[in-house]
Amino acid sequence: MFASTTTQQSADNPSIGLEQRALGAYLGLAVGDALGATTEFLTPREIREKHDVHNRICGGGWLHLKSGQVTDDTEMSLALGQTIIEKGEVEAKAVAEAFSEWMRSKPVDIGNTVRRGIVHYRNSGETSVQENEFDAGNGACMRSLPVAIAYWNARWDELVAASRAQSHITHHNKQADAGTEAILQMLRLAFKNAAKQELLDIANSLVESHRAYRFNRRSVDNPSGWIVETLQAVFQSFFNNDDFESILVDVVNRGGDADTTGAIAGMLAGAFYGVDAIPNYWLKALSKDVRISCEKQTFALLEVANESRH
Template sequence: MATAGQARLSKTLGALLGVHAGDSLGATLEFDSWQQIQKHYPNGLRDIIGGGTFGWPAGHATDDTDLTRAVLLAYHDRANYKMLKNPGKDFDVARSAADWSLDWYEGDWPGRKKGQGPIDIGGATRIGLSEYSTSRDPRTCGAGPGSAGNGSLMRCIPTALFTDSREERIKESKAISAFTHNDLRCTISCAAYNEIVAALLSGMEPQTAVDIGVEVAREQNSSDVEDAIERGKKLSLSRFASEGPGGELPDNTSGYVLQSLTVAIAALLDPRSFEDVVVDVTRIGGDTDTNGAIAGGLLGARDGIESIPERWLETLQFRAEFEELAKDILGLASSPTKGLSAAYKKRHGLV
């Protein structure tokens, strides 16, 4: 029987690599309709093969996993911040996440030629990071109210994994969303999602965890987010995958944050295996990589890394790095990283 620490690590790694796996599986199908997917993959795409609109290598991170990595690196820097003899100064994790995201935007990123921008980027993310490149203040950026895409929900999960208190998780979830997606539907979706993940990590059953998400939406006075979660409780992914999304999921799940949240809740409450559920999430069509990533994070937190097919894991671009960073943050690495990253030190004049 696994110890509590082993179970926590399994769920932490499952959540991070669940995002990556769902993203990389869905990348092949991004922008395809349910009808197109049904024609080519009548039982769903069951292997990570790359390709798609942007010609991804198999297992390569899209913007979903890349920006999750940016947030993960921010939490890694925070975990090592104690190496600085500066105990009176708080670490601004939202600023660090924005810095890493800006590196990605400006072309300082693994797997890409130096100076080359991202292959795919959402409109709100582009606006927020462009503004941040000038202001360097994550609290004055963002695409503004009315821009409610899923581009911050897809990257938010490290906050749930590496922040201890509910109050701080909600605060950080909203702040990390807001430097690109500051519409309340986005910031509060991230807060509710991360409380669901935190509940799963603590061993709660999925239904109980979802109820906590509803509670957070109510506390934050967002009937929109509350309704999105409640809708997810009633949806059948297997039916949508076999019959098409129809009127209940209009626009083929095109990237609206509340629709992605609804699909992810339905996925979490589906008792089938990680593989079967994520395959059906991506079969629906539309924004398949992001919906796969958001749902995959919840399912990985529910079932642990062991639930993700090994044939998927072995293809993932950042598998080894994500595992190393997570263990280091949790104090479990066999060879822990010493101190802050070179990039963080350079940005803040520490070298």
């Protein structure tokens, strides 16, 4: 079992409300995406040579982004979130249509597995690709936050069904499902003021059922788009640091698929520490349109959760 080297209980703050935690998660996702996009596909050594320690939202990177611009992690989350708001639930066809429209907009970045899944939907009308042992990428997990918010107080089986309905449009893989659902469970617990040890228990349970996810070994640097390496890096950063900023700086300086490790670590840290823990200079650097969209969707998704459970 992995044991955090931080004093976990000291960071727990039950006075942070649900809205603050959900908003922290959504803005944390976008901030982590924008911060990590600069170091995506670099090695830790290359990052040190170029930035010393990368801790500013400044754009650039291999995508030549503007400062504060986000990538597919945030854009797909917003596309998914909008369909949940409109339908009051995760409706697979509506989500597939939203993803298809997003791809038609010529996004700055799109993963190969995501592209194949959307093309499959366009050609067949089917909202689930065939199960594939090689499709254990992180693309379904990175966009899953709207499900966690809209289903934060739903039965677990309802959340799992919703998660797989959106995930399997592009990623149909047991290993990816397990990792995504662990993140969703951790987010829900954070929304409910859980202690960090409770979130660590979820991560350790994932390791027990899927040994590949072990994260108590050497530091995972240059993590790939494989969800296992993504979550190993996220877990190490989240459980070995005591504040939002330290978690994000740790994970994006590992390089690799840094926009996605940043996005997932950001949503998890934002949910646990709340929106006020996100450095104001990062929020100010974030694209204004993205920030407003994340804020609006957070409250609308919480309303969906409220209405659907009453």
